[in-house]
Amino acid sequence: MYRYDEFDTRIVKERVEQFRGQVARRLSGELKEDEFKPLRLQNGVYLQLHAYMLRIAIPYGQLSPRQMRALAEIARKYDRGYGHFTTRQNIQFNWVALKDIPDVLADLAEVEMHAIQTSGNCIRNVTSDHYAGATKDEVMDPRPWCEIIRQWSTFHPEFAFLPRKFKIAVTAAEHDRAAIKVHDIGLNMRRKDGEVGFEVHVGGGQGRTPHIAAKVSDFVPEGELLDYLEAIMRVYNRFGRRDNKYKARIKILVSETGEEEFRKLVEDEFAAQRDAEKIALPPEEIERIHAYFEPPELAAKPASSDSFEKAKTADAAFARWTRVNLHPHKVEGYTTVTVSLKPMGVAAGDATDDQMDVMADLAEAYGHDDIRVSHAQNVVLPHVALDDVYELYRKLDAAGLATPNEGLISDMIVCPGLDYCNLANARSIPVGMAIQEAFSDPDDQADIGKFHINISGCINACGHHHVGHVGILGVDRKGEEYYQITLGGRADEKAAIGQMAGPGLKADDVPVALKRLVDRYRELRTSKEETFIETFEREGMQPFKDAIYADA
Incomplete structure (x- = not known):
């Protein structure tokens, strides 16, 4: 994995001390909360329902044991003994006192970690395939280019105050585990005539108006990638909405401009770059970064054990x-x-x-x-x-870490919801636990097979409900929590936005409705190997909608 050089180390430590002064001014009353907000957001600090929350960056999802132990010590010393790993491959601490956050950031700096650009209208943590460098189905390891993008985007003066937050994901595998088509920019590494490059998708996202990204280029050679990304970002900075935060994401710009016109804007911007503006990455620098991601030396072993x-x-x-x-x-x-x-x-x-x-x-x-x-x-x-x-x-x-459910119905993505988040309309965690209880039998889970349930407590979609095979969105209706069900979403190479099944359900009715849904799936599947999403795509919405609302 990448190791900080002397410049990284100095920048991060200087940032810690800068923020320490800002926190002191806030605690003394010299800074009001509205003045402090943009400063704390640049350092990953949110104000949640009950306390400040600190979001720590884990670039492309990779940690060393030393870093994991540092996170454990932060949980033990400054929080309530736990941390929350997120869909952005980050970790959040929900109960850190504001006075302690500079000390937490200083401890993180000692293990080459920080919270810079984990919030705010900037390019966020660059994510990737969590199997990168180990899986059989990848063209090459994408992490070196994730690191190059991270270094390019951190503190980039043009992109520190974008119209809205911005997220980039990179994969190099045949099966997309990085959800690139629901990102602002999604990159898929390819080989063409012996050359490495990137298929580029732009304008994906979830939230109020979910979109699947448009493919703007079939192949950008790796030597031109950063220039091409700059062209995209400049088009967004020029034409992205700043008058309405609900229409400020690049997905809205792509949608309203049209894919062809947006592609032309990017190509024109790319072609207009002067030589002095080009990012000429020295080959030795590329080699240096790639060297950090050399695979471990694995002793030769038989195929079976x-x-x-x-x-x-x-x-x-x-x-x-x-x-x-x-x-x-x-x-x-x-x-x-x-x-x-x-x-x-x-x-x-x-x-x-x-x-x-x-x-x-x-x-x-x-x-x-x-x-x-x-x-x-x-x-x-x-x-x-x-x-x-x-x-x-x-x-x-x-250690309580051997639950046999990866990819099964109880392996749900669930946002913190109204138990923590001041943006949420409804609770997510209790609904997820109730669904787990309803499908707690391991034999039952194994029979159901691959089944992705994603739960969000509000329209911001931090639980990625739009791309769950079954998505559950909590909404507030005159002070009472209801849950809307969507079906048919997926975040892989066949990415799709789920379709609304019908009216919202009360929390207690959700597990019962899902039981009926699963029973209907079992009736309709052609074999035990056919997954729910395959059955849904063959049969359509109606039989599953009928099952959900059978008692309505």
């Missing part, structure tokens, strides 16, 4: 976990492990300080010091030998 197979035979719970929480590795004899943060009765994405320490220890012992945060609010150990998986599992199980 006798100890692994014997453990599956002897331990039924372990066998169940291996069927859903392991992903094929590109090197024989290894696998990629998903550590589910979705046990029964726990808010999705939450991990305790002790659990973070355990994950750090396991990454050191079995995972070549590599930890990833996934978009689905889980943690991934990308490089684990099959021989070590059973011992790893036993230690995860002892």
